[in-house]
Amino acid sequence: EAGVAQSPRYKIIEKRQSVAFWCNPISGHATLYWYQQILGQGPKLLIQFQNNGVVDDSQLPKDRFSAERLKGVDSTLKIQPAKLEDSAVYLCASSSARPTITDTQYFGPGTRLTVL
Amino acid sequence: RKEVEQDPGPFNVPEGATVAFNCTYSNSASQSFFWYRQDCRKEPKLLMSVYSSGNEDGRFTAQLNRASQYISLLIRDSKLSDSATYLCVVNKGYSTLTFGKGTMLLVSP
Numbered sequence: 001e002a003g004v005a006q007s008p009r010y011k012i013i014e015k016r017q018s019v020a021f022w023c024n025p026i027s028g029h030a031t032l033y034w035y036q037q038i039l040g041q042g043p044k045l046l047i048q049f050q051n052n053g054v055v056d057d058s059q060l061p062k063d064r065f066s067a068e069r070l071k072g073v074d075s076t077l078k079i080q081p082a083k084l085e086d087s088a089v090y091l092c093a094s095s096s097a098r099p100t101i102t103d104t105q106y107f108g109p110g111t112r113l114t115v116l
Numbered sequence: 117r118k119e120v121e122q123d124p125g126p127f128n129v130p131e132g133a134t135v136a137f138n139c140t141y142s143n144s145a146s147q148s149f150f151w152y153r154q155d156c157r158k159e160p161k162l163l164m165s166v167y168s169s170g171n172e173d174g175r176f177t178a179q180l181n182r183a184s185q186y187i188s189l190l191i192r193d194s195k196l197s198d199s200a201t202y203l204c205v206v207n208k209g210y211s212t213l214t215f216g217k218g219t220m221l222l223v224s225p
Binding site: 031040042043045046048056091105106109 | 158212
């Protein structure tokens with residue numbers, strides 16, 4: 001079974017530029033998550049989708065970050081404009097069609113963003 | 117108080133040692149608990165779920181104390197391959213996970 005796919009794996013941009021990350025979840029997984037992991041910290045949830053609807057985006061900096069999952073499958077996370085503090089690994093995860101409190105989330109390899 | 121707090125680490129232990137990681141959580145309404153493992157520059161992967169009765173998987177034992185809001189992970193007979201960061205994770209509901217900062221384990225020959 002294919003895992004969660006993410007691209008690009010690495011991205012270097014200058015501050016105030018824009019960047020977009022792509023994620024394709026495990027086939028059949030209805031729930032998709034975007035996390036930000038800053039060096040030395042645990043992952044922090046940015047946004048959670050159930051199919052193409054947003055379940056939780058309370059920690060998403062909406063003035064600069066946006067995410068969409070238009071067809072309920074793959075997803076794009078965008079940062080515009082980027083700040084130095086956005087340097088982090090952006091992890092995408094997915095879980096089963098009917099998530100429960102014990103549901104396992106499967107993570108992609110992440111995109112490592114460096115903002116100069 | 118942070119939602120999930122872990123021992124700061126790193127823990128440096130020799131092969132064969134027993135090591136224990138501790139974690140506390142602040143939200144008494146939390147419903148499920150996990151330990152994830154993250155290798156250097158890799159994604160987190162589920163190590164084990166944590167149940168109130170305690171559970172064991174080979175050399176790994178996890179315990180949950182809901183009254184004290186405390187979670188632990190015990191690794192016996194440490195292997196070099198156990199070197200990683202161990203993340204304590206709490207589910208507040210509807211599969212929303214909150215991760216601790218992680219505790220790094222370094223097992224040396």
